[in-house]
Amino acid sequence: MAGDAPGYAADIKPLFREKDHRSMTFAFDLWSYDDVSEHADRILERLQEGEMPCDGEWPASQVELFERWVKTGKNP
Ligand code: HEM
Secondary structure, eight states, X not given: OOOSSOXXXXXXXXXXXXXXXXXXXXXXXXXXXXXXXXXXXXXXXHHXXXXXXXXXXXXXXHHHHHHHHHHTTOBO
């Protein structure tokens, strides 16, 4: 569950759809903890700008959850 310190497996990975995963393999693997951790700053930027996913921005609550995951140390 999304507590104070969300975790990748429980809270973040389920946010990425099959389509997101497939569309982004050219850059990174959204279903990989290591990849999402490594590219987290750019991913957060795109989510906040509403540019990704390409077919419609995330609700603010989801973007905030991702941001909280980054700021609390990217727990697995
Ligand atoms: C939550 C889901 C997604 C996230 C977090 C995401 C994140 C990103 C990021 C961070 C980049 C920049 C990559 C780089 O420059 O290295 C990018 C680029 C791109 N993404 Fe996504 N993406 C998502 C879903 C999608 C979907 C669903 C599509 C289209 C079907 C898509 C199409 C593209 C394309 C074409 C680019 C390259 C052009 C550009 O930089 O705007 N992405 N994405």
